[in-house]
Amino acid sequence: MAKESNAGKTFLDMARERWSVRKFKPEQISEEHMARILEAGRNAPSACNYQPQRVLVLQSSETIAQMRSITHWAFNAPTILLVCADLTESWKNVDGCDSAEVDATIALDHMMMEAWECGVGSTWVRGFDERVFRREFDLPSTWKVVAMMPMGYPADDARPSGWHFKRKDVQELCRFI
Numbered sequence: 001m002a003k004e005s006n007a008g009k010t011f012l013d014m015a016r017e018r019w020s021v022r023k024f025k026p027e028q029i030s031e032e033h034m035a036r037i038l039e040a041g042r043n044a045p046s047a048c049n050y051q052p053q054r055v056l057v058l059q060s061s062e063t064i065a066q067m068r069s070i071t072h073w074a075f076n077a078p079t080i081l082l083v084c085a086d087l088t089e090s091w092k093n094v095d096g097c098d099s100a101e102v103d104a105t106i107a108l109d110h111m112m113m114e115a116w117e118c119g120v121g122s123t124w125v126r127g128f129d130e131r132v133f134r135r136e137f138d139l140p141s142t143w144k145v146v147a148m149m150p151m152g153y154p155a156d157d158a159r160p161s162g163w164h165f166k167r168k169d170v171q172e173l174c175r176f177i
């Protein structure tokens with residue numbers, strides 16, 4: 001089920017149809033598609049427009065191998081985004097709320113959806129130990145690791161997991177008050 005470009009689809013179509021891709025073709029994401037994906041993240045909203053998201057783009061054979069050696073969630077993706085938030089650059093509210101993780105999450109969601117429009121599959125991953133990543137990639141102590149996202153063109157035999165088809169009804173999730 002290789003995805004061709006989804007250009008021309010509505011956002012709602014893509015939100016409904018997108019699924020987590022966990023098996024990829026070996027070919028690298030084109031420069032044009034990669035630029036579009038990063039541009040989508042760059043334009044994400046953030047609290048006070050502070051833009052604390054920091055995105056490491058892993059594509060070299062060394063960094064991909066390094067990632068695969070510390071987590072099985074890298075799958076066989078040719079590109080992995082490691083998305084962090086710089087806690088020194090995020091908005092803090094009087095109640096203690098720090099927008100860092102939310103801001104980075106919105107940026108990553110923008111990138112995931114733009115990737116899908118380009119025909120690039122991905123999976124949002126948080127099933128890793130942040131402490132190991134911090135050590136392995138020598139991340140600044142002020143950065144919070146928010147998520148990683150293996151991505152690439154879906155393998156011909158990639159399929160959605162069963163979870164993809166289980167969505168709660170809108171009545172269960174939303175209430176008009």
Ligand SMILES: Cc1cc2nc3c(=O)[nH]c(=O)nc-3n(C[C@H](O)[C@H](O)[C@H](O)COP(=O)(O)O)c2cc1C
Pocket residue numbers: 018019020021073123124125126127128160161163164165
């Ligand atoms: C915060 C978050 C953490 C996730 N962590 C993982 C993960 O560690 N490994 C994985 O394979 N998928 C992970 N996922 C993907 C979800 O399992 C997936 O989005 C969900 O089951 C719905 O399936 P779909 O994306 O195919 O529609 C994560 C998703 C989110 C939003």
